[in-house]
Amino acid sequence: MQGKFIAVEGIDGSGTTTFINNVKIILEKEGYRVHVTCEPSSHPAGKYIRERLQDHKSDNTIFALLFAADRLIHYREEIVPALNNGFIVISDRYKISSFAYQGVTEDLQWVKLLNSKAPDPDLTLFIDVDPQEGDRRITKRGATRDVLENLSFQGKVHQLYLNLVKSFPEVITLDGNAEPDILANQGYNYIKPLIEEMI
Ligand code: TYD
Numbered sequence: 001m002q003g004k005f006i007a008v009e010g011i012d013g014s015g016t017t018t019f020i021n022n023v024k025i026i027l028e029k030e031g032y033r034v035h036v037t038c039e040p041s042s043h044p045a046g047k048y049i050r051e052r053l054q055d056h057k058s059d060n061t062i063f064a065l066l067f068a069a070d071r072l073i074h075y076r077e078e079i080v081p082a083l084n085n086g087f088i089v090i091s092d093r094y095k096i097s098s099f100a101y102q103g104v105t106e107d108l109q110w111v112k113l114l115n116s117k118a119p120d121p122d123l124t125l126f127i128d129v130d131p132q133e134g135d136r137r138i139t140k141r142g143a144t145r146d147v148l149e150n151l152s153f154q155g156k157v158h159q160l161y162l163n164l165v166k167s168f169p170e171v172i173t174l175d176g177n178a179e180p181d182i183l184a185n186q187g188y189n190y191i192k193p194l195i196e197e198m199i
Contacts, residue, residue, distance in 0.1 A: 003035075003083040004194050007094035008187075010127035011158050012149050013134030013141075014176045015183075016092050019127055022184035023191070027088060031199055035082040038092035039067070041074035053146040064102035068114040071095065075118050088195060094121060096171070100160045101148060123194055125187055126165050129176035131155040 008016045017038075024034045040046035040053075049066050052058040058066075071094070082089045095115045102111050129137075131154045138149055148154075165171045172190050174183060 001086045001198055003033075003085070003087045003089055004123070004191075004198070005079060005083060005121040006088065006090045006191060006194075007096070007121040007124045008090060008092055008127065009094070009096045009100070009124060009161065009171075010176060011100075011129065011131060011134045011154050011161065013137035013154075014127045014129045015137070015180070016127055018180055019125075019174075019176075019183055019187060020090050020092055022180055023090065023187045026184060026188045027191070027195075032195060033087045035087040035089045036092070037074070037078055037082075037089060039071060039074060039094060039097065041070050041078065043070065043073050043077065045070040045073050053148065054144070056147055058147070060102050060105040064098060064106050064111050064114060067098050067102065068111075068118075071098070071115060071118045086198070088191075088198075091121070094118075094124070096124060096126070096161070096164055096168070099164055100157050103160050103164075104153065104156045120170070123190065124168070124171045125190065126161060126171050126173045127176040127183070128161075128173050131158045133177065134158075 008020055010016045020036055024036055027034045040049040049070055079089050095118055098111050098115055099108060131151055134154055135151045165173055174186050
């Protein structure tokens with residue numbers, strides 16, 4: 001049985017990682033096998049991107065190219081094998097992250113073209129929080145901020161996410177201000193119809 005591919009999107013501080021961990025717990029209780037992954041990926045290309053996010057050498061043009069390459073490696077070498085083994089794959093970020101983040105400065109059509117070899121997921125969930133709330137959560141987390149984690153940039157990313165969500169009817173928006181367990185259950189309710197035939 002082929003698995004299903006779900007992407008989770010949102011600005012920095014929107015809580016995608018917590019959301020995914022909570023959804024994974026629900027799915028596993030229901031008997032499903034879940035493979036959680038993320039972008040930047042854990043492959044050398046993704047590690048290289050994480051290094052570049054911490055220094056201030058890259059601009060968004062370079063990031064657009066690096067993220068697109070990392071994504072195709074991630075898709076072909078990690079996501080596809082897991083799907084072929086019947087896992088539900090949940091990726092913390094995928095293509096729409098590039099459209100929303102790199103689309104702030106780069107031509108969106110060019111970013112879309114760069115990513116056109118990476119197939120669309122079966123479902124994308126967008127966790128919506130406003131940029132001020134995201135910023136508060138980043139501060140609370142206490143880790144060093146990467147080059148993209150500033151309020152002014154995140155405000156532009158958020159606006160682009162809202163525009164993109166309107167243009168992709170297959171993207172579902174969830175309220176990221178909801179209590180974590182309520183949010184996870186809402187996510188699960190969208191995932192359920194997709195996976196019902198899987199066990
Ligand atoms: P993030 O999910 O925040 O990783 P972590 O939680 O481990 O820090 O991703 C790192 C940053 O990369 C984040 O600011 C979003 C950004 N990003 C892009 O700009 N474009 C992309 O295509 C992806 C996948 C991420």
